[in-house]
Amino acid sequence: MLLARDLAHAFGAVQALDGITFSLDRGQTLVIFGPNGAGKTTLLRVIAGLIRPRRGSAEVEGGRRAIGWIGHQSQLYGQLTVIENLRFWASLYDVPAGTVQERARALIGRLGLERQEQQPVRTLSRGQAQRASIARALIHDPAVLLLDEPFTGLDRLAAEELRTLLGELAADGRASVLVTHSVEEGTELATEVAFMRSGRFAAHGPRAGRDAAALAADYRRIMAGA
Amino acid sequence: MTQGSVGRWITAVALVLLAGIYVRALAFTPTELMQGPAQKIFYLHVPSAWSAMLSMGLVGVASILFLFLKDERYDRFAAASAEVGTVFSLVMLTTGPLWAKPIWGTWWTWDARLTLTLMLFFLFIGYQLLRSAVSEPGLRARYAAVVGICGLVLLPFIHLSVYLFRTLHPRPIVLKPSAPSLPPVMLVTLLLSFGVFTLLYVGFVTQRYAIGSEPR
Amino acid sequence: MPDLLRHAWLVARKDLQVEFRSRTALTLALVFTALVLVVFEYGRDPTAVPTLDLAPSILWVTFSFAAVLALNRAFHAELENDALEGLLLSPISRSSLFWGKLGANLVFVALVQLTGLALFVLFFDVPVWRVWWPLILVMVLASVGFIAVGTLFSAMVVRTRFAELMLPVLLLPFLLPPLIAAVTVTAKLLGGRPLSEVLGWLRLLAAYDVTFVTLATLLFPATVTE
Numbered sequence: 001m002l003l004a005r006d007l008a009h010a011f012g013a014v015q016a017l018d019g020i021t022f023s024l025d026r027g028q029t030l031v032i033f034g035p036n037g038a039g040k041t042t043l044l045r046v047i048a049g050l051i052r053p054r055r056g057s058a059e060v061e062g063g064r065r066a067i068g069w070i071g072h073q074s075q076l077y078g079q080l081t082v083i084e085n086l087r088f089w090a091s092l093y094d095v096p097a098g099t100v101q102e103r104a105r106a107l108i109g110r111l112g113l114e115r116q117e118q119q120p121v122r123t124l125s126r127g128q129a130q131r132a133s134i135a136r137a138l139i140h141d142p143a144v145l146l147l148d149e150p151f152t153g154l155d156r157l158a159a160e161e162l163r164t165l166l167g168e169l170a171a172d173g174r175a176s177v178l179v180t181h182s183v184e185e186g187t188e189l190a191t192e193v194a195f196m197r198s199g200r201f202a203a204h205g206p207r208a209g210r211d212a213a214a215l216a217a218d219y220r221r222i223m224a225g226a
Numbered sequence: 227m228t229q230g231s232v233g234r235w236i237t238a239v240a241l242v243l244l245a246g247i248y249v250r251a252l253a254f255t256p257t258e259l260m261q262g263p264a265q266k267i268f269y270l271h272v273p274s275a276w277s278a279m280l281s282m283g284l285v286g287v288a289s290i291l292f293l294f295l296k297d298e299r300y301d302r303f304a305a306a307s308a309e310v311g312t313v314f315s316l317v318m319l320t321t322g323p324l325w326a327k328p329i330w331g332t333w334w335t336w337d338a339r340l341t342l343t344l345m346l347f348f349l350f351i352g353y354q355l356l357r358s359a360v361s362e363p364g365l366r367a368r369y370a371a372v373v374g375i376c377g378l379v380l381l382p383f384i385h386l387s388v389y390l391f392r393t394l395h396p397r398p399i400v401l402k403p404s405a406p407s408l409p410p411v412m413l414v415t416l417l418l419s420f421g422v423f424t425l426l427y428v429g430f431v432t433q434r435y436a437i438g439s440e441p442r
Numbered sequence: 443m444p445d446l447l448r449h450a451w452l453v454a455r456k457d458l459q460v461e462f463r464s465r466t467a468l469t470l471a472l473v474f475t476a477l478v479l480v481v482f483e484y485g486r487d488p489t490a491v492p493t494l495d496l497a498p499s500i501l502w503v504t505f506s507f508a509a510v511l512a513l514n515r516a517f518h519a520e521l522e523n524d525a526l527e528g529l530l531l532s533p534i535s536r537s538s539l540f541w542g543k544l545g546a547n548l549v550f551v552a553l554v555q556l557t558g559l560a561l562f563v564l565f566f567d568v569p570v571w572r573v574w575w576p577l578i579l580v581m582v583l584a585s586v587g588f589i590a591v592g593t594l595f596s597a598m599v600v601r602t603r604f605a606e607l608m609l610p611v612l613l614l615p616f617l618l619p620p621l622i623a624a625v626t627v628t629a630k631l632l633g634g635r636p637l638s639e640v641l642g643w644l645r646l647l648a649a650y651d652v653t654f655v656t657l658a659t660l661l662f663p664a665t666v667t668e
Contacts, residue, residue: 012363048531051668064533073524077456079463091452092532120463121523129523136528293664345615352612359602364668369598372661373612376591379657380616383650387619390646391626 001025001061001175002144007046008055008199016042017053018199024192026143029166029176031186033219034196040179043196044069044146047177060144065093068142070150074133078122082113082132085121086139093140100139107135110165127158134165145169145176151185163189183219187212195222230436237429243422251415267325269415273423274317275343279381280427281311282346285353286378289371299439301367304374306434308353310427315347338389345384349377446541449534453542458549460519467515468550471508475558478504479565497568498628501559502584505624506617508554509585510610513592516547517600526666536663544593544655551589555581573631576640580631583644584624587651591616594658597665616654623647 002024009017016039024030034040045051047058048067060067069075076085083104090100108117111131116124121132130153137145145166151159166189170176179196180186187207193215194204203222210218251269284307292300322340323333334340353373360366461467482500520526529539559581563570570577592613599608624647627640 045668050527050530064531067531069528069531071524071527073527075525075528076523077460077519077525078522079460079519080456084459088452088456089528089532092449092529092534094533293661341618345618348611349615352608352615355604355608355611356598356602359604359608365601368664369602372594372598372664375661376594376654376657377615379653380619383619383646383653384615387622387646390642391622 002047002059002177004043004047004056004058006056007043007053007058009042009046009051009053015199017046020056020199020201022192022194022201022204024144024175024177026173026175027170028191029170029178029189030192030194031190032177032179032194032196033181033183033186033215034179035181035223038196039199040181040196041148042199044148044177044179048146062143065140066143068137068140068145069148070134070137070145071148072152074121074129074136076121076129076132076136079120081118081120082108082124082135083117085132086135089136090139095140103139103141104135107138111135126153127155130154130158134162138169143174145174145178147176147178149180150178151180151182159185183216184212187215195219197223228436229439230433233429233432233434233436235429236425236432240422240425240429243425247415247419247422250418267321269419271318271321271325272416273419274314274321275339276420277423277427278311278314278318278343278346280424281307281314281431282349282378282381285311285374289374289378292367292371293375298363298367301370302438303431303435304370305357306431306438308350308357308370308374309434310430312347312350312354313430314423314427315343315350318343319347336388336392338385338392341388342381342385346381349373349380353377446535446538449538450541450545453529453534453539454545454549457516457519457543457546461515461546461550467512468553471511471550471554472557474511475504475508475554476561478507479558479561483565493566493568494632495629497562497566497632498625500566501562501628502621502625504558504562505555505581505585506621508558509551509589509592510613512547512550512554513589513596513613514606514609515550516543516593516596521600530666536666537659539666540593540597540659540662543597544590544658547589547593548586551585552582555585568632570632572634576631576637577628580624580627580640580644580647583647583651584620587647587654588613588616588620590651590655590658594662594665597662619650620647623650 004020004022007017007020008015018039020043022030032040032043042051046053047060048069049058049060049064076082077088080088086104086107087100090104095103108114111134113128113131113135116128116132121129124132147166150162154162163185166176166178170189170191176189178186178189187210190207192205193207193210195202195218203218207215247269285304288300288304288307292298292304319340322343326335327333353370356373357366357370360369479500482496482504486496517526520529530536559570559577562568592609595612596609599605599612602608623643627643627647630640
């Protein structure tokens with residue numbers, strides 16, 4: 001579903017990615033842990049096609065049509081209502097009009113945004129906007145999800161809801177790449193785990209049943225060495 | 227020899243030759259009958275306009291090469307050429323009025339060449355302002371290249387539109403700025419001056435490029 | 443090709459929707475246009491200079507200012523919640539995005555110009571009805587190329603410091619050829635000159651438009667992809 005081969009990229013003299021290779025299948029969730037500046041966001045952007053890497057390639061089965069992105073910013077238009085935003089974004093992905101209505105209804109229901117549907121996005125609270133943003137990312141039913149520190153700024157309850165949702169999406173057969181700097185937040189969702197530092201995977205492999213504490217210990221150990 | 231010192235040598239030679247041009251222009255080239263000694267500014271004014279245009283042309287070409295080949299050396303060259311071009315445009319824009327005032331009684335005239343160089347000057351200024359407003363080097367290079375190419379393509383349109391505008395309007399000026407039929411002596415001085423200014427361009431850009439290539 | 447136009451239309455429609463919800467830029471441009479015309483009216487001596495001589499210059503200076511104001515808003519809404527990222531992630535081509543933006547800008551500028559023209563006729567009592575269609579033609583031809591370059595530059599400038607200042611500075615040289623042509627043609631039209639005299643200028647404008655719309659379309663991807 002997703003294949004990255006020897007990805008390398010630099011911004012000026014800074015080597016952001018230095019030889020990343022991995023593959024991901026349906027239903028798998030790769031969680032990448034790493035400190036700020038490790039190159040996690042750059043990696044996601046290369047996979048999404050926003051950056052052309054200096055070396056290597058990243059292929060997503062289905063191209064940009066199959067990718068859904070959830071990040072810090074909502075990528076919504078403040079002047080338009082939630083439903084108008086969803087319709088617009090769906091139209092860019094050529095989702096048929098009838099399907100949009102159904103899917104939008106379903107997503108709005110699932111994310112608890114029924115009362116906000118006809119409100120301009122700029123009137124939404126931060127949490128509501130975040131949920132609307134998730135609806136936007138899912139409106140075209142992407143097979144691959146790219147998540148850039150999605151738990152940032154979420155309270156405990158919202159984070160738990162997001163985790164549940166992501167679990168459901170993975171169970172449906174979606175592949176996901178989630179980057180985060182917090183070991184606690186990403187653990188349960190991961191089927192594969194990678195530790196990233198200075199543009200490279202310092203470790204990469206299946207989660208193999210490790211819980212958050214075990215992962216944190218491994219993380220500290222591997223990041224401290226060399 | 228390092229790039230920087232090569233540049234310095236070329237510039238030094240060019241400056242010496244420039245002094246030679248001065249001597250030739252002042253002492254060995256006859257004074258123009260109607261315009262008097264002020265006409266001699268012409269030997270500086272016209273070639274610096276040429277150098278300014280050469281600078282812009284090369285900024286454009288380097289920008290195209292940068293976007294295709296993604297080699298940042300082209301970007302550094304374009305930056306160097308733009309800075310040098312700004313200087314030459316300024317020379318042209320200051321010598322213009324200095325020449326115009328004694329001869330035509332006016333500081334400025336909106337003829338095709340002067341207007342073109344003024345726009346060239348604004349293009350260079352805009353280019354440099356843009357470069358200084360972007361901190362990330364990759365982004366800066368791409369943005370600058372886009373403006374550089376657009377600027378280059380713009381030049382023929384400016385020239386054409388101003389030229390058409392001017393020729394279809396009655397000219398209030400009695401004297402023509404540069405006679406097409408120059409006596410050979412003056413022509414030689416002018417051509418020599420063109421050569422020297424081109425050499426100056428090469429020298430300046432080489433030095434500036436060398437400075438830009440220095441590791442930070 | 444059909445996809446290009448369809449997606450461009452979707453982007454343009456969204457832009458206009460967002461703009462008409464907030465109405466700030468449109469109001470500003472219209473008020474500004476009226477203001478400039480009023481200043482010109484009181485700034486001239488009617489006994490010294492006949493209106494007909496000044497009319498083309500007044501009209502086109504007003505249009506130029508309004509156009510630059512319009513261009514400033516082009517990419518603003520995209521930055522608010524980083525919707526631009528969403529547009530780049532979607533499967534639409536970069537050219538579709540550019541043409542959509544260009545289309546919205548042209549509609550916006552056309553609205554301001556038509557209003558400006560109406561006010562102009564009202565304030566200055568200049569007979570335009572005899573030559574209304576060549577006048578509209580020159581307004582279109584003089585705007586398209588310039589707005590294309592403006593749309594391209596605003597995509598870059600919006601992420602730099604001093605964005606509002608940078609755009610007019612960069613655009614000034616590009617204003618000159620269409621401005622010269624437009625003023626000359628307008629003067630001839632209002633002065634009752636035969637159409638054959640303006641054909642050369644109209645051809646120049648058309649050449650300018652074709653050149654810069656093509657160039658801007660080709661260069662736009664370089665401003666948004668890394």
